[in-house]
Amino acid sequence: VKTNIPPRIIYKPAGLRILDQRVLPRKIKYISAENAHKTALAIKGMVLRGAPLIGCTAAYGYLLGIRKSKFRTRGELSLAMRKISSVLTNSRPTAIALFYAVERMNKSILKFTGGNRKERLTLRERNSIISILENEAKKMEREDITANYMISKFGASLLEKNSVILTHCNAGALATMGMGTAVGIITYASKKGKISHVYVSETRPYLQGARLTAWELYREKVPSTIICDNMAGYLMKNRKIDAVIVGADRIAANGDTANKIGTYQLSVLAKYHKIPFYVAAPTSTIDYNLPSGKEIKIEQRNSKEIIYINGSLITHKNASAIHPAFDITPRKLITAIITESRVFRKPNAEKLFQLKKFPATR
């Protein structure tokens, strides 16, 4: 369960230290976020990324927000909670983990907002609020670490010996609090002798594949090779690829999945080449409020992130570009969704709702 990756976030009552993933692997550098607003800015600016990590970071950001807030009455606490929730959830729209984390934090201290709004909260109550939130954030962190481990184990059991895997973006330790989801499966399976090689698509524009996943695999001693995003088809046609494994930012109730831009076309290519396509994500990624992928909001980011690389313009100065940060993979292109509770082969609404009705005990 231990990884060779530096901690993604370090919580102290004074503030969060966040590993700056924008400069990895060139530099290992931490930035500080001492309140909810700064935490939200770090999420928005992609200092950190990866759905489960965004969720846990938002939980700590929420805790810091309340810690730094000067609320005195129940009404003021309620207002602070609403403001902090809004700041955090407005950072990035696609990862459900963010909304889930904020909702859990809100719920955990909801009882303190009831009754007379003008009534002052005692120091004891204030301390209790902080302590509840701290426990909730730490619990979410532990849950993520456990979920990563279970996903890795379940996922590895689906692979044959000497498998060659293609993964996209980064669904590794750097996207979570634990060993990762898609990359967790790969490193776990590698220790069981099941991985002969991993191909990593570089994942433009932020190059999370080349910068983060290739680095993680190197540190975990799993042999890997980087490809450009336009080489996946060539690879599937000309070399042995046994499975594609990716993460997910949100899963609709029917199994349609949002993940990093480029995932959808990998699923089409995998189908065409008859290669299993696996999505690895904790059950907290499932959004039961959305009947299908059509309803998942896709974040459209600034096109400058496409047409500038390291500050230099790659085209003419009047050029335009689109920058959808995610895309939707329909369930029919997904061989299985691997969660910490169970593996959903040929995912559909019926199977996913079973889980909601009978959630596995943690």
Next chain:
Amino acid sequence: VKTNIPPRIIYKPAGLRILDQRVLPRKIKYISAENAHKTALAIKGMVLRGAPLIGCTAAYGYLLGIRKSKFRTRGELSLAMRKISSVLTNSRPTAIALFYAVERMNKSILKFTGGNRKERLTLRERNSIISILENEAKKMEREDITANYMISKFGASLLEKNSVILTHCNAGALATMGMGTAVGIITYASKKGKISHVYVSETRPYLQGARLTAWELYREKVPSTIICDNMAGYLMKNRKIDAVIVGADRIAANGDTANKIGTYQLSVLAKYHKIPFYVAAPTSTIDYNLPSGKEIKIEQRNSKEIIYINGSLITHKNASAIHPAFDITPRKLITAIITESRVFRKPNAEKLFQLKKFPATR
């Protein structure tokens, strides 16, 4: 037929001036190549690229090679021809236009090598050799310009009004001596009011789409938007795309096609989304010696071209990458091959060999 693109090569007896496409569109800069060796280095180093342009440049490089050669006898001429041919054809292995051009240049002066190898060539014969080669190179240039125009016209006739096109890499004026092949079709169709928008995939690692095609389209006043290579599937699923049009570096006798890496996966995606997939290339791109795409040699370039962008490493320092410069699109994924002679719908060996038996008169 006139383009708004600076000349790609300028031939003078003292040497070639070659537009340095590696720094476009940031700088318009020419480099000099005064002999065959320097011309070959420019081709290998991607100062220029694009199959038809490589062919014409090689023809002028050959001419310069003979011009600078100190041959005196028929035997020495023959040796010079062999050396120059070898230097040029060893620059890049995939574009057939390169081999075709060198072969034509060789053939045009073959008669001077016959007979007694020790016999000295007169000054008159030497002048005649230079003049024949100059005419042959200029003829190839004119043929390419005409072929571009005919391809553009034929291709445009296949498009409906207000078409939205996706193109990859650069098969434009910058890849040819004329108005381009795939981009020629787009600019020609645009003048006929048939184009509402063009999407250009950036084409890692050399970004020919973002750097060259987007710039050409801007100069030709065709509205365009850049996408990362991993957004093509998203685009086909979520926006109106009426056709994919690309160029070709070599076409096997059965219609299988080699083109810039990433073309193959676009053809698979186009098939899945029921979008016509067109390949535009002059008939000189057809290699009748190769029964299928399996026999086309794919150039494997240095992986440093992947893991460094503008001199900075995008991954950890021990990372490895693959860099196939081209891939093969099988004929069954090609809706039509558009040549200057005719349009081959559902291309196959029978149709392509018809052209060899009954070539269109130029």
